[in-house]
Amino acid sequence: MPQVLEFSDVVVRRNARDIVDHLDWEVSDDQRWVVLGPNGAGKTTILQLADTLIHPTSGAVTILGERLGRTDVFELRPRIGFASSAMARRIPAEETVLNVVLTAAFSVVGRWREDYEDIDERRALRVLAEWRLEELADRTFGTLSDGEQKRVQIARSIMTDPELLLLDEPTASLDLGAREELLTLLGGYAQAPTTPAMVMVTHHVEEIPVGFTHVLLLREGRLVAAGPLAEALTAESLTETFGTPIALREEDGRFTARAAR
Secondary structure (H helix, E strand, O other): OOEEEEEEEEEEEEOOEEEEEEEEEEEEOOOEEEEEOOOOOOHHHHHHHHOOOOOOOEEEEEEOOEEOOOOOHHHHHHHEEEEOHHHHHHOOOOOEHHHHHHHHHHOOOOOOOOOOOHHHHHHHHHHHHHOOOHHHOOOEHHHOOHHHHHHHHHHHHHOOOOOEEEEEOOOOOOOHHHHHHHHHHHHHHHHOOOOOEEEEEOOOHHHOOOOOOEEEEEEOOEEEEEEEHHHHOOHHHHHHHHOOOEEEEEEOOEEEEEEOO
């Protein structure tokens, strides 16, 4: 399968510290990756590289066939969907949910004087329906619950039919009900044949949706394990990643982890 993302001996150095430490990693267009690791492991930095927001200190990052540093990132970015809490903070609280999603067509945050076509609005309404948001189309973003805002962010990120979708802790801060609703939607989306390659950062194995295929485990910027979930996500690899004995359980495609006794 074609590669949509490739890291070759990638290093990101800040203040004499390697946040990402000589990482080799490849993502194919039919894969759904989850990135796990403790705080400071380099997870969000990897997403920032994949979204062209930063460049590596050394090594090569290739995104959708384009080498970072040798391509126009402003032409590349519309091909990538990215949902994160940082993006949510940029969305005007008074913007309607429909406009939050619709403005992705112009890669802007906050509707101004853009002229949208009927096909854009129909697409936005269809995406809202897919993420159970159609009844919220006229609500303002600032009045939504955390779970609703998370779903709006994801709907916005897929509005332009991206070739690569990046999700930074999409279930963070959600209560149990909102988390499970979002994981169910993500699981269904991940298993659809037309879905793009996906990379999702999380802290917890319980937040891995059904339908995700691969895992990347990081500790202090270094690769611990990478590969298919059935092979790379083990009690041993989690123990090494988080530095404490971990017991892992899988049931019906979902995982739980606890301290080993």
